Amino acid sequence: MSTQFDHVSVGKKANIYFDGMCISYNLTFPDQTKKTLGVILPSVVTFDTTSPEIMEIVSGKCRARIGEAADWDSYDAGQRFQVPAxxxxxxxxxxxxxYVCHFG
Structure with missing residues (x-):
C-alpha cells in the first residue's frame, strides 16, 4: 500500500464534520478522480453516500455498520470496506x- 499520493491538487479548506470529530481534505487527481483524506477522532459518526465509496483505514481501529446491517464489522490499519451509492x-x-475515502 502506498504511503503518499503524488501529483494531486489539495483543497486548502478543511471539511469539518460532527463538531470537529471528523476533519478531511479534498484531493483531486490529474484524471479528475476525487478522494478525501482525513481523521476521525473517537466517536460514532454517520455518513450518507451519493456515489459508491471505499473507506481505506490508514491507521487506527474502528467498527463500521453499512446500510441497514444489524452487525458491526471491525477494521484496522490496512483494511478497507465498501459502501454502495x-x-x-x-x-x-x-x-x-x-482514512482515505475513494469515490466512485
Whole structure:
C-alpha cells in the first residue's frame, strides 16, 4: 500500500464534520478522480453516500455498520470496506482513525 499520493491538487479548506470529530481534505487527481483524506477522532459518526465509496483505514481501529446491517464489522490499519451509492454507514472510531475515502 502506498504511503503518499503524488501529483494531486489539495483543497486548502478543511471539511469539518460532527463538531470537529471528523476533519478531511479534498484531493483531486490529474484524471479528475476525487478522494478525501482525513481523521476521525473517537466517536460514532454517520455518513450518507451519493456515489459508491471505499473507506481505506490508514491507521487506527474502528467498527463500521453499512446500510441497514444489524452487525458491526471491525477494521484496522490496512483494511478497507465498501459502501454502495445512495446508502449510509456508521463508523465508530475506537481511537483516532486516519482514512482515505475513494469515490466512485
Amino acid at each position: 445512495n446508502s449510509r454507514f456508521q463508523l465508530e472510531a475506537l481511537e483516532p482513525v486516519h
